[in-house]
Amino acid sequence: MKKKIFIGLVLFIVVVYIIAYFSMRSSPKIAIIPVKGVISDYMNIIDNIERARRDHSIKAVVLAVDSPGGAVGASQEIYSALEKLRKDKPVVVSMGNVAASGGYYISVPANVIYANPGTITGSIGVIIQHVSVSQVLKKLGIKVENIKSGRNKDILYPNNDLTPQQKKLLEETIKDVYNQFLEDIVKYRPVDMHTLKQYADGRIMTGRQAVKLKLVDKLGNIQDAVLEAKKLAGLEGKPVMVIRLEREENLLKKMLGAKINISDILTYPQFYYLLSF
Template sequence: MPLDTDAVLDRRQLRRKLTFWRVAAGLVAIAGLAAVGFFGARSAGYFSARHVARIEVKGLITQNDEMRRMIEAIGRDDNVRALVVNIDSPGGTVAGSEALYRALREVAAKKPTVAVVDGMAASGGYIAAIATDHIVSRETSITGSIGVIVQFPNVVQLLQNVGVKVEAVRSTPLKATPSGLEPTSPEALAALREIVTDSYQWFQRLVKERRGLDDEQMRVASDGRAFSGVRAREMRLVDTIGGEPEARGWLADRGVSRDLAIRTYRPARRGSLPFVNAVAAAVVDAVGLSDLGERLRASAIVAGIERSALDGLLVVWQPPTP
């Protein structure tokens, strides 16, 4: 039975409304994706104007290729006029600290760099600080702890108590020693001490060259102690007492305008796509949750995972735990 005229007109009007809202929804989605893409690209460094870069060295320092590549990109970017390195770290592995030091020195060869010790720049954290041209510290910050340590548990007595004996066939007596599963020979301890001494002398040489200390000053500064910011200033381990405003003042004296915006750079998450990570960061910032990632990284769970991954020689300061 044919439809009357009113019914046909109603259907056509409904179809037009549905089409309108579908098109509108599509345009809104496209605009949203474009906005997120724009802010993500800007976070990744595209469309950038001249600015001061800020990076954060927090927690335990280990080998981090993402951090190294990010620092190298900062060094190549002509829009980055200077680099501020915010440090709050007790140190980490010797190899990771050396890699970070070398990356920062490459940037320092091209543009002014300044370290700001927010809470702690001890041991490997201090290696990162001396890679910059100028060090600013809080009065109560902890710094120094110039030294190297390697630790391993010796569970020989425990194994004996439970009736377990570990046998080993070695190509040479010092292969894979000390192991902690058998008594440590004097020769094994001597070989390990030689490695520690080599790394310690490398650390001392960096401090002496970068801070211009004489032999007596080095003797006092490098006995393994940590120092407050005030004491470190007296010992010439840091340059200025203060925070980021003092760092910007030092940069201004070197022609880097205080009016330049400061932009925080963060390395891409390991195993993630850099652009996707930048877009996600932009979305989180847009909804006011910019501190969420930092809280997670600083959580005890993450710190425990990082700590369990440490192996080999360490340049790290850690208060004794019960």
């Protein structure tokens, strides 16, 4: 008798669990996708965006941005993924401490951008570094020769000084990447190119200033962003689950305590949408 009661109780718990599990899977959700630190390794973020796009129970996404920016290519990858996502469901950005340069760039495609009054944002621009150690090598009596296929193949190698022509070439390339930044802003923000260029000179600004310049839509925190996402998804007044989509670091990385450091990012030449320190 006791055995039958026990088996019945176990079956009851299993059935309740199964019902709860499938109910949870099908109930409407708002997904929060965090973007933290320097934007370099973007694949986890792209995977989470795509996961949110394909999951029909996720009705809207809040991108929680706390980043000074990073590599141009990585920022553009995330931007493009968010463009695809917003075609299927609403996207709201919540800016944290910093959402500058590439951190601002990836926020642009959102339906609504929230910032705290004191959020550091803006820093619209492009930067690339060239460090010359040619004079140091000369004093040490060290000569380094680059065997190259063309005169500009070693344009950013530290054993060379930039020629005026090479500097001009880099400036032209930077200008093109900069114009891509501006074009992608005016595509989704209620600001014209002429007005944007007046303050897209690399300057930083607060969230409150950004609202006045129409780079940010509203002041508020992540809770306000979640409520906005519910509203855009037509879920006001309805029970909604708020979930966090974030892939954990692999075990080896956790054991080693590995962290992305900006000095590591800047060890090889590439263009950056990055807040200057």
